[in-house]
Amino acid sequence: MVMASVSGCKKEETPPQAGAIRALVSYATFRPACLTLSITDVADPTRTESTDVRVDPNARSDIRTVAIIGREGWSRNLRLVASAHERSCNGPLVALQEVTAQVPEVGTTDVMLALRADDLDDDGYVSAEGQYPGSDCDDTNPDIHPGATELCDGVDNNCVNGEADAPGGATYYRDVDGDGFGDPFALPSLSCIPPEGYVLESGDCNDRDPNVFPQPLELRCDNRDDNCDGQVDNAPFDVGTACMTAQNCGGTRQCTPDQLAAVCSSAEQPVEWFIDEDGDGRAGTSVGLWCANPPGENAVTERTDCDESSRYVFNGATEVCDRMDNDCDGQVDEHIASCDPAAWTSNSDSPNDTQWRAVAPYSGNRGWLAGDASRLAHVDGNTVTLVTGCPGIWRSAWTTNDGRVFLGSSAGTFTTRRATDTAPCVDVAGPGAAQINGIVGFENGNTVTLYAVDSEGRIIRWTHVEGAPTQAAPVLLQQVVSNLRAIDGTTPGTLFAAGTEVVGGSSRPVVWRGPADGGSTWTHENLGTLPSGGFLRSIRALSATRVVAAGDTGLLMELNGTTWTVKPRLTLESMATADIRAMVAFGSKAIYAVSSGSNAIHFFNGETWSSSAPPSHTTHTLGATGPTDIWAAGSTGVLLRWQP
Known part of the structure; x- marks a missing residue:
């Protein structure tokens, strides 16, 4: 076959000498960019040809004529197909017409093929509707077609993905649960404005639960990924991580039943641990249940001390004659031959007009006595030697292990001397002029650090360096609003x-209470509500957390840990109360005291008071080197000693 495009309109022509088909291809309401006519031999479909039909670019409706002349070898029965494409031959097929015709033996046969497509707005793009849709999504507006520039104006100007490709457009994600985060796996919406139910942020790993969305921390401890970070119950719960319980037991963090927190859970079973408070090398104070040594403590799991208020009592200790249960067997001074708890010895070598106000024994059955009217004496065994040249009214004394005594006077002055000194005492002025009522010291090599208190609330420190050519003066640490009697x-x-x-x-x-860090600020202790007032005149520290204090109307108090409690008051045989003048203590169950209402030396065993010495002398002061070496001194120069 031979095809030839003859004209753009139908007109009379001289028929060819052989038979022919004149194909009249019409189109209307669009401008085909590519118009094609193809023929196929019905008898043999492998025989096919096609030709491009030239069109007038200015015509939206037209008829084009194509002559089809028979060819040798082809049958006379042909299938004719006319097709039109939008914009180019590669563009969408927008119109197609197919007919079957027979080539006449002679003459010409006309065949009509009518193509119809809508480009009503004449923008070169065919409507996207119909049997053969084009690409124009709005054929009523010439400004809307695939070649248009997309704008953020609420219209899909270029018929592609809505307004997603417009400058200023954005991708929005469906947010079903309304938590402000969209489902990243759902089809997003590309738009200039957020569609209803859509948000800009994606990443919601559970768009059915408003409590689950991307956030810095897990919201609940519930075995779910609440913050969409790919991990379950991580920070702040950190479930499954290794931890230590408050009792020092190794475990892992687990959710609490209310799902609001995580706690350290351990399969280890804690046991009770004990520490040594009184310094006897045995542990008896419980520090609670732990799986390992409590932090900051040197604790053990075996309790070997029945009384942590006394370094003279612990399991397995040797029982001695001292009114104490040394070996923790529940008995006192058992099986000790010739143990006489009432065997106090009296020494009255000093003048009868002497009033001893302070006593300070040290090792070797030696000690110092100090009192009114410049009286000072050194005791060596049964020999009492008066010391001259130390004028003053002495109210307090403390001695080192080798016998140097430090004295405080009623005028706020200090002095010190040894038994071998022959020169007069040197008066050392304190920071005030009030009576020095109490002294305690601590030795460190050749340095002694003393702490003293006076009647006007001064707390004083005096550092003495043995052998130094000059000594530092006492300094005021703090002055409190109190009349202080003991330290x-x-x-x-x-x-x-x-x-x-x-x-x-x-x-x-x-x-x-003094500062634990070596500072100068003292703190007021809470003693609770006391039934009566007056003075505390004596205080003894048994350990860092055990303290006893005694004073007027027989008041006895004990600090155990952080709490002060009132113990049974000292009462006389007449059931009257008396003021405790002085006290020594070797534990909460071994306290000696002298009182204003009796010459007796009283003993407290932790439950009751009793008399430990016959009331033959008035005593003002007590001192001791231990529970088997106790000294009491007072009026008429008396010195009593219990040394069983």
């Missing part, structure tokens, strides 16, 4: 001072 401690970091303070016009007992 004691096991170390410079565990000092306590006792006396009285005036509150609302009435005096009441007071205790001040």
